[in-house]
Amino acid sequence: MPQKLIKKLTQTANHGRKQAFGAVMPARYLEGLEKEQVGLGKTVLITGASSGIGEGMARIFAKLGYNLAICARRTDRLEQLKAELMSRYPNIRVEFQALDVSDYSAIFQVFNAFVKDFGKLEKVIVNAGIGDSRQIGKGRFETNRKTAEINFIAALAQCEAAMQIFRSQNSGQLVVISSMSAMRGLPKHMTTYGASKAALAYLAEGIRADMLLSNLPIKVSTIYPGYIRTEINTNAKPLPFEVDAETGTNAIVAAIEAEVDEACVPSLPWSIVGQAMKRLPLNIVNKIS
């Protein structure tokens, strides 16, 4: 067998092993990465880092040795997070910027300022999002429009800004935080939210296809989290298969580090639920959603 083919097959097998380990035992997988300090000298940019999943991811990436470029509107929280992480991990750099992602031109300015400051960005995580959607036809167009804009149009602007940077670096990993609610059209208050997250997942898949076609070494990862208890669902009753923020963010960072194309997280039960949601009749999906 030609050397090149053997090398390719070995790489593919190693990549598959890494992804399976990260999916089945995310905490153990991350322990190994922490020992190796895989993030040393690398920078990850996270939007929506002032609470929940974004804040949790910042903590884990810091533990892995990454420098952090974090943004959100609540800068008091970012300042606190920076102070905490810098005292715990003095070998990394943490910088923050105020960013309202509904100000599209500010997204480009903030991302470009971060790249100027850090020199290079290894990962950009499009995470900022809102969950405030309402049943269609009940007079809540403004609420639904806002959700569609923040979760999709603002995410599109973040993908544009990140990909411009990655194209000029000829490297990088774009990560989008979609949702299990993107698997099918969902009823009631989930309709616009799910549609915005499905649009985001299709956008990411299109960018991934573009990278394949152009043979550029830029990775695109789409993460579909199940229910994770954060501020976005503070007042919700117990949710199906819900996990706490630490369990959820461990699963998310493990999938990102394993450079998945797509992952439902935590892998169990959501990869199975995802397959079921795609195949079952809509009236049954309604009952489990």
Ligand SMILES: NC(=O)c1ccc[n+]([C@@H]2O[C@H](COP(=O)([O-])OP(=O)(O)OC[C@H]3O[C@@H](n4cnc5c(N)ncnc54)[C@H](OP(=O)(O)O)[C@@H]3O)[C@@H](O)[C@H]2O)c1
């Ligand atoms: N928790 C879940 O069960 C779950 C499941 C699937 C997907 N997700 C997705 O995960 C992402 C993070 O959500 P979360 O659960 O961590 O909720 P969260 O605790 O409410 O965090 C949302 C983050 O987004 C930021 N954000 C919201 N609007 C923004 C704006 N206009 N400009 C800039 N930042 C903005 C918030 O920061 P500021 O308010 O400080 O600006 C905050 O940091 C969202 O995209 C969400 O849809 C969550």
